[in-house]
Amino acid sequence: MQIGFLEIKWTDILDITLVAFLLYYIYKLVRGSVASRVFTGYLLIYLFYLIVKAIGLELLTRILEYFMGVGAIALIVLFQQEIRRFLLLIGKSTTLTNNQIFANIMGTEVPLDDSFPLKTIVDSAKTMSSEFTGGIIVIQKEDDLSKFTESGDSIDAVLSKKLILSLFSQYSLLNDGAIIINNNRIMAAHCILPIANNDDLPSNYGFRHRAALGISEATDAAAICISEENGKISLAIDGNIKIVTAAELERDLKTYFFNKN
C-alpha cells in the first residue's frame, strides 16, 4: 500500500498493532502504581532519544543509549511485580497450564476440585461480616504461598467454620493478619501479607484491605477481606478489589477457581 511517499507493508500494520497491544497491556498493568510514572518517564526519554538520533547528535545519542541500557536493568528491578503479573496473565490464559500433567511436571499445586469447602468459607465470611469481625482469608490457587504461610503460625488443620471463627475471634491470639487456606486445610494463621502500593485506592481502605489487594497482586491467590469497621466483605483477585455480597462472593470464587457460574 502506498500513502503519499510512504510505502506500507502488511507486516508494518501487524507490527504497529502488536506494539499498540503491548503498550496498552503494560499501561493496564502499571496504571495507578508508582511504576506508571517510571514507565512514562522512560517512554519520554526513549522518544527524546529517537529525535536526537534522527537529527544526528552523536554524542548525546551515545549517552542516551548508555543510559537506557543501564535503565533497562533498573526497569526489571522496579517493575518486577508488574512483569510477574504480566507473565502470570499470559501463563493463566494458556490451556497448557491448566493441564494436570503440566502442573505435575512444573510442580505447581493441583487446581482445587469440587470437594473444596467453598460454601464453608463463604458462610464464615458472612458470619464474620454480620458480627463485624475483621479478617483476611487467603485462598491458594496454583502459586506457592509458603513465603507467606511461614510468616504466620502453622495450623495445618481441616477447614471448618468453627475454626475460622475461632481464629478471628477477638479472644484469639492469632486474630491479627491473614489465614491461608489450601484446598480443604487451613495452613496458617496470623500471616503477614504484602501491602499494595496502589495510589488509586479509596482513602477508607486501610492496611487490611491493602494487604488483601497486595497478595492478589503478587500471586494468583484470592483474598477475602472482612472489614471490622463496617462489616463489608471485599474480594481481591488479580490485583483488583471490590465490595461484594455473600452471594456475589460465592459466585465470583466459583468462577475464579472452577470456571463455573
Ligand SMILES: Nc1ncnc2c1ncn2[C@@H]1O[C@H](COP(=O)(O)OP(=O)(O)OP(=O)(O)O)[C@@H](O)[C@H]1O
Ligand atoms: N501486612 C499485613 N498482612 C496481613 N494483615 C494485615 C497487614 N497489615 C495490617 N493487617 C491487618 O489489618 C488490621 C488493621 O486494619 P486497618 O484498620 O488498618 O485496615 P482497614 O482496611 O481499614 O480494615 P477495617 O475496615 O477492618 O478497619 C491489623 O490489625 C491486621 O490484622
